[in-house]
Amino acid sequence: MARAATTSDVFNAIAEPQRREILVLLRAGERSVTEVAQELGMTQPGASKHLRVLREVGLVCDRKAGKQRLYGLDASGLRPVHEWTGGFEQFWNESFDRLDAYVQDLKQTRKAE
Amino acid sequence: MARAATTSDVFNAIAEPQRREILVLLRAGERSVTEVAQELGMTQPGASKHLRVLREVGLVCDRKAGKQRLYGLDASGLRPVHEWTGGFEQFWNESFDRLDAYVQDLKQTRKAE
DNA sequence: TTTACATATACCGATATCGGCATATGATTG
DNA sequence: CAATCATATGCCGATATCGGTATATGTAAA
Numbered sequence: 001m002a003r004a005a006t007t008s009d010v011f012n013a014i015a016e017p018q019r020r021e022i023l024v025l026l027r028a029g030e031r032s033v034t035e036v037a038q039e040l041g042m043t044q045p046g047a048s049k050h051l052r053v054l055r056e057v058g059l060v061c062d063r064k065a066g067k068q069r070l071y072g073l074d075a076s077g078l079r080p081v082h083e084w085t086g087g088f089e090q091f092w093n094e095s096f097d098r099l100d101a102y103v104q105d106l107k108q109t110r111k112a113e
Numbered sequence: 114m115a116r117a118a119t120t121s122d123v124f125n126a127i128a129e130p131q132r133r134e135i136l137v138l139l140r141a142g143e144r145s146v147t148e149v150a151q152e153l154g155m156t157q158p159g160a161s162k163h164l165r166v167l168r169e170v171g172l173v174c175d176r177k178a179g180k181q182r183l184y185g186l187d188a189s190g191l192r193p194v195h196e197w198t199g200g201f202e203q204f205w206n207e208s209f210d211r212l213d214a215y216v217q218d219l220k221q222t223r224k225a226e
Numbered sequence: 227t228t229t230a231c232a233t234a235t236a237c238c239g240a241t242a243t244c245g246g247c248a249t250a251t252g253a254t255t256g
Numbered sequence: 257c258a259a260t261c262a263t264a265t266g267c268c269g270a271t272a273t274c275g276g277t278a279t280a281t282g283t284a285a286a
Contacts, residue, residue: 015128016244020197027204033263046245048264067253067262075204082198084133089195091140091188129274146233159275161234180232180283 010077013057018042019050023059026073033069123190126170131155132163136172139186146182 014020021040025031031039037047051071054060058077062069127133134153138144144152150160164184167173171190175182 009128011130011133012128015122015125017124018244020124023201027201034261043246044263045247045265049244052264064253067255067260069263073201073204075201078198078201079205082195082202085191085195085198088136088140088186088188088191091186092192131274147231156276157233158235158277162274165234177283180230180285182233 008057010057010059010081013053013059014078014081016050016053018046019054022047022050022054023073023075023078026060026071030070030072032065033071036071121170123170123172123194126166126172127191127194129163129166131159132167135160135163135167136186136188136191139173139184143183143185145178146184149184 014023018040022036025036025039033047033051034044036042036051037044040047042050051060051062055062055071059074060071061074062071064070127136131153135149138149138152146160146164147157149155149164150157153160155163164173164175168175168184172187173184174187175184177183
């Protein structure tokens with residue numbers, strides 16, 4: 001068995017840097033496949049394939065517009081990722097606190113010398 | 114070229130379901146490799162390899178404890194992911210608003226009938 | 227030092243990924 | 257219908273992934 005399918009898994013879909021770039025780009029509004037390819041410096045098939053993955057996990061939606069197909073952001077799928085990482089928020093604050101405590105300790109020690 | 118190396122990339126590291134499970138487990142405190150393997154039903158080499166990846170991207174830290182090696186959570190690396198997804202928060206609220214507007218619209222239409 | 231336990235690594239097979247190129251499918255216009 | 261533009265798909269090679277088993281390395285106790 002290899003890595004879990006990139007399809008139907010948002011975590012895998014956003015593991016690809018170029019796909020993250022596409023999502024960021026689409027925050028500015030809908031884009032056609034060719035526009036995505038041009039603005040991000042990728043080939044047309046490349047853009048099309050990445051958009052396919054993003055569509056399959058529901059991060060983008062598409063609609064026909066003449067001979068073009070416009071892709072738009074559907075960021076709701078990112079919410080679970082945001083919430084999952086948010087479940088660790090106390091821990092990175094904690095390590096911050098630990099570091100802070102450590103620094104405070106250093107200060108104390110210096111004063112005592 | 115294949116997928117970007119899982120090493121040195123937090124997004125890729127957490128793309129693996131088992132690695133996410135490990136991180137969740139470690140929220141409860143440090144664990145040895147064997148404990149991780151047992152509690153999550155994976156083989157010892159399997160746990161070791163996943164922990165290696167997590168260590169290389171800085172999501173866990175390890176310390177020697179007798180003949181064991183204890184792995185602990187270092188969640189600060191998850192913060193960028195949390196923030197990156199947070200950059201889309203307005204967009205999933207937006208789609209929520211759109212849905213809400215749609216529902217309101219439905220209500221109006223019913224009333225009018 | 228020998229033994230026992232804990233962890234890491236090496237190797238393997240099956241498979242999925244990504245990028246590039248060529249080409250097929252689709253849609254619009256003349 | 258033919259030509260044109262836009263997009264999707266198929267195929268390929270190179271490579272990375274993951275899981276499993278066997279084994280090497282490391283550490284502590286007898």
